[in-house]
Amino acid sequence: MKTRFITHPHYMKKEDFPPTVMALGYFDGVHVGHQRVICSAVQIATEKGYKSAVMTFHPHPSVVLGKKEQHVQLITPLKEKERLIAQLGVDYLYIVEFTAEFAELLPQQFVDQYIIGFHVKHVVAGFDFTYGRLGKGTMETLPFHSREQFTHTTVPKLTRNGEKISSTYIRQLLKNGEVCQLPELLGRFYTVEGTVISGEKRGRTIGFPTANIELADDYLLPALGVYAVKVKIGGETFEGVCNVGYKPTFHDKREGQPDIEVHIFNFSKDVYGEAVTIEWHKRLRSEQKFSSIEQLVAQIERDKEQAKAYFRNLSENTCVLPQKDVF
Numbered sequence: 581m582k583t584r585f586i587t588h589p590h591y592m593k594k595e596d597f598p599p600t601v602m603a604l605g606y607f608d609g610v611h612v613g614h615q616r617v618i619c620s621a622v623q624i625a626t627e628k629g630y631k632s633a634v635m636t637f638h639p640h641p642s643v644v645l646g647k648k649e650q651h652v653q654l655i656t657p658l659k660e661k662e663r664l665i666a667q668l669g670v671d672y673l674y675i676v677e678f679t680a681e682f683a684e685l686l687p688q689q690f691v692d693q694y695i696i697g698f699h700v701k702h703v704v705a706g707f708d709f710t711y712g713r714l715g716k717g718t719m720e721t722l723p724f725h726s727r728e729q730f731t732h733t734t735v736p737k738l739t740r741n742g743e744k745i746s747s748t749y750i751r752q753l754l755k756n757g758e759v760c761q762l763p764e765l766l767g768r769f770y771t772v773e774g775t776v777i778s779g780e781k782r783g784r785t786i787g788f789p790t791a792n793i794e795l796a797d798d799y800l801l802p803a804l805g806v807y808a809v810k811v812k813i814g815g816e817t818f819e820g821v822c823n824v825g826y827k828p829t830f831h832d833k834r835e836g837q838p839d840i841e842v843h844i845f846n847f848s849k850d851v852y853g854e855a856v857t858i859e860w861h862k863r864l865r866s867e868q869k870f871s872s873i874e875q876l877v878a879q880i881e882r883d884k885e886q887a888k889a890y891f892r893n894l895s896e897n898t899c900v901l902p903q904k905d906v907f
């Protein structure tokens with residue numbers, strides 16, 4: 581896949597682009613709804629004999645439009661989104677810089693400059709895709725704005741238990757720690773990438789050495805708590821238990837970002853500085869303040885047994901959420 585960054589305004593001509601079938605959207609998470617949109621574009625491109633393309637935007641529109649937070653943590657930061665889209669067999673990824681000026685384009689201007697102007701022959705987007713100033717352009721207005729230069733396919737709503745599968749829904753589940761539900765929505769376990777850094781070096785002394793992880797990007801972390809995880813290091817995958825939190829047993833104040841520490845089962849290598857991927861499987865419990873180290877250690881021992889039991893059953897696809905009162 582070839583990636584092109586495009587700043588606004590752009591001065592490229594239609595002839596600078598190959599004719600394409602293009603999927604449009606922000607695509608944070610590249611979830612199964614997004615995959616349906618992108619895979620439709622790839623399939624239609626093959627049928628029509630064109631190249632396939634995805635157009636996405638950067639940064640997240642709400643950062644620029646200042647709607648909610650000034651800063652949006654992502655399910656898939658840009659590099660990972662790019663990697664996942666490439667895996668779907670897309671030929672071109674266009675990353676359009678989302679600026680306040682870009683957001684002011686009228687729907688017709690957006691279509692003229694970024695669809696017709698990009699040599700797009702067919703557009704694929706979901707039923708709720710909007711474009712142009714204030715999102716006034718919709719899939720219903722697209723034929724009018726197309727000036728008969730391209731056709732389009734609207735992908736119907738993909739739902740799960742009656743709820744639209746969306747980046748917003750997935751972010752909410754992550755904030756609740758419900759990582760167990762994500763494989764159904766993402767088509768994969770939720771992962772984050774980082775590097776092993778040195779921690780307070782207490783873990784070893786209490787019988788639970790941990791790899792402290794610094795995230796490589798601005799990922800949305802699951803809720804504070806303890807999780808059964810898989811960890812990929814140097815091409816190998818290990819099972820473990822991970823704590824996301826502030827270690828209230830040892831610290832009274834919550835300062836800065838929470839620590840991410842993984843106790844990897846049957847592992848004793850020195851991995852400082854190595855790149856790791858954490859795959860989030862199941863939330864086990866909330867982080868707690870213990871009145872002694874012995875109690876903390878006994879609880880981590882139970883966490884470990886619970887995680888091992890989960891992994892033993894994983895091949896049977898069981899993923900049972902803890903009871904509500906555990907949260």
Ligand SMILES: Cc1cc2nc3c(=O)[nH]c(=O)nc-3n(C[C@H](O)[C@H](O)[C@H](O)COP(=O)(O)O)c2cc1C
Pocket residue numbers: 779780781782783784788789790792806821822823826827828829830841842843866867868869870876880883
């Ligand atoms: C599976 C797991 C569960 C943990 N649960 C808690 C907890 O509930 N409360 C707490 O204060 N610390 C918890 N911790 C953090 C430990 O206190 C921490 O790993 C230990 O202090 C070592 O920290 P260090 O590696 O930064 O030296 C947990 C750690 C792991 C690996």
Ligand SMILES: Nc1ncnc2c1ncn2[C@@H]1O[C@H](COP(=O)(O)OP(=O)(O)OP(=O)(O)O)[C@@H](O)[C@H]1O
Pocket residue numbers: 604605606607608613614617704705706707708709735736737738739744745746747748749
């Ligand atoms: N569940 C879905 N079913 C069909 N199409 C979808 C679905 N979710 C997203 N799409 C389409 O995928 C493209 C990218 O969508 P977008 O990035 O807005 O994602 P979203 O998951 O709806 O996010 P948000 O929660 O921020 O609205 C758009 O064309 C959108 O209409």
